Each structure stands twice: as C-alpha cells, then as structure tokens.
Amino acid sequence: MEIIIGRKGNQKTPITDPTVSREHCKVFVNPDGTFTIENLSQLGTKVDGREIIRATARLNSRLQLGQSFSATLLELIGDPSASSRNAVINNDNPTHSQVKTVNSQDSTQEKTKAYNISHLRKVWEDYNRTNVEMAEKQRKINLSRTGLGIFTMCAMPTIFFFGPVGYALTAIGVLGNIFSFVGMRNAETAMERQRRQDAFDDAWICPNPNCGHSLMAKNYKMLLRNFQSCPYCKCKYIEK
Ligand SMILES: [Zn+2]
Structure with a gap:
C-alpha cells in the first residue's frame, strides 16, 4: 500500500x-x-x-x-493495521476493545526493562569503518587525479622543447588519467551509499522489539555516554 x-x-x-x-x-x-x-x-x-x-x-x-x-x-x-483488526474485533465481540486498552497499559510497564545494546557496537563499527574507508579511497582518487592533471599540463609544453620526449611524457600523463578514471569505478556510488545508510538506519534502533525506534545517539560512544535509556519506550540500555 x-x-x-x-x-x-x-x-x-x-x-x-x-x-x-x-x-x-x-x-x-x-x-x-x-x-x-x-x-x-x-x-x-x-x-x-x-x-x-x-x-x-x-x-x-x-x-x-x-x-x-x-x-x-x-x-x-492512522493505523492501517488497526482499522482492519478493529473491524474484525467489532464483528466478533465489542468488549474486545477493552482488552486492547489493557494491553497498551502492559506495554507502558516496560519502562523498567533493560536491553543489551552490545550488538549495536558492531553495527556502528562496521558502518563507521566503511565510511572512513570510502572517504580515504575518495581522497586518494582526488589526489591522484589532481597530480596527473598537473603532470599532463606540464608535460604538454615540453613537446616544443624536447620533441619525442615531450610526446612520451604527455602520453604517460594521458594514460595515467585514463587509468585513474577507470579506477574511479571502485568508489561507492550514491546508490550504494544510500543502501548502506538504509541498512544502518534499520539496524540502529531501540533494542526493545516492541519499540524499535530510531536511536537518538549518532554513534555508539554517544549512546553509551548520553543515551542510556529510550526516550520513547523508557527501556534502559545496558552493555553486557
Ligand atoms: Zn525504545
């Protein structure tokens, strides 16, 4: 839908x-x-x-x-699942709606529960390591492309002074540029980056299965230091 x-x-x-x-x-x-x-x-x-x-x-x-x-x-x-559920309940037995209220009270009592968050350390570390790797890869690509650009620019005028040597230097520069262009395919595309972000967002959630709300902390260290309980379900986060 x-x-x-x-x-x-x-x-x-x-x-x-x-x-x-x-x-x-x-x-x-x-x-x-x-x-x-x-x-x-x-x-x-x-x-x-x-x-x-x-x-x-x-x-x-x-x-x-x-x-x-x-x-x-x-x-x-609205709640798309509730409307169909309510319809079924109302047909069956109208008092079931009271049962539903009791259930929601049950879930508010979960505020005292504690959940282990140690699995989130790996989620964060994997995500962060790839971010650092990708940034480093991008930095190397930028550096080599800039360097090759400057080399080629300097090599071209030497054709006038050194003839064949100038041609050879220019050819090296041009080949280098082509080579680095091909190498760019190793960089992460915007789509891959988005997919990776999505996977992280899906995993970076409150460990309470009844909550699953996105975590406020932007990294694991912050989660340990400043966000030891869920602002939505009030459950406690503990590291075992
Ligand atoms: Zn929660």
Whole structure:
C-alpha cells in the first residue's frame, strides 16, 4: 500500500500548510508493519529530526515537512493495521476493545526493562569503518587525479622543447588519467551509499522489539555516554 502525503496527498488528515509541497513524501506500508518514507520534495522531509531521502519509520515516528509542519505518522495516516483488526474485533465481540486498552497499559510497564545494546557496537563499527574507508579511497582518487592533471599540463609544453620526449611524457600523463578514471569505478556510488545508510538506519534502533525506534545517539560512544535509556519506550540500555 502506498500513501502520498502533501497538500494534494491522499493521507487521512488534510494539510494546508503552504510550506508543504503538494506531494511532499510517499509512505509505503511494509508487510512487517513498518513503513518506508520517501522524500519527494525539494523542501525536504525529516523523520524524527533527521533529513531523509528514504528511511524506515514506525507509527510513532515524527515527520517534519517543509518549514513548520510536524506530525506523527499515526496522526497523518492512522493505523492501517488497526482499522482492519478493529473491524474484525467489532464483528466478533465489542468488549474486545477493552482488552486492547489493557494491553497498551502492559506495554507502558516496560519502562523498567533493560536491553543489551552490545550488538549495536558492531553495527556502528562496521558502518563507521566503511565510511572512513570510502572517504580515504575518495581522497586518494582526488589526489591522484589532481597530480596527473598537473603532470599532463606540464608535460604538454615540453613537446616544443624536447620533441619525442615531450610526446612520451604527455602520453604517460594521458594514460595515467585514463587509468585513474577507470579506477574511479571502485568508489561507492550514491546508490550504494544510500543502501548502506538504509541498512544502518534499520539496524540502529531501540533494542526493545516492541519499540524499535530510531536511536537518538549518532554513534555508539554517544549512546553509551548520553543515551542510556529510550526516550520513547523508557527501556534502559545496558552493555553486557
Ligand atoms: Zn525504545
């Protein structure tokens, strides 16, 4: 299922904010109950405070569209699974809705629970190591291309002074440029980078399976130091 959110979108709650695009972002309902948000607007989409191109979200995720519009996904599209579930429950037995309230109270009692976050160390380290590797690769490519460019520029005028030697030097420069151009294929494409970011975002979540909210900390060290509990489900993070 696909929902367009915007001033001309087909979301549940109408949006009139002029800083929101007519079609601002797209929401896919995933089979596992999560949602994929895809930005469609030049004005940008934020999920839980972070600028996204494409990201996984949950019903309690907060979307910021354009300059000032902000709402949770639940407020915008309602709960697609609840409407079908409620329909079934209401047909069966109307008192079941009370059972549902009791369940939600149960889940708020989870605030005392603690979850091991040590697996997130590897998630962060893998992500960060690749980031560093890619930056280093890019730096080498830039350096060699600049160097070869300068070499070729200097070699060309020597044709006038040294004849064949000048031609040879120029040829070396040109071949080097071609070689480094071919080598650029080893660099990460924007698509690969996005896929890697997505995989990280999907793993960088609250360890409580009933929460799964994106973590506030931007790295593992910060998570240990400043974010020892989840602001959404209030569970404690512990490192075993
Ligand atoms: Zn949580």
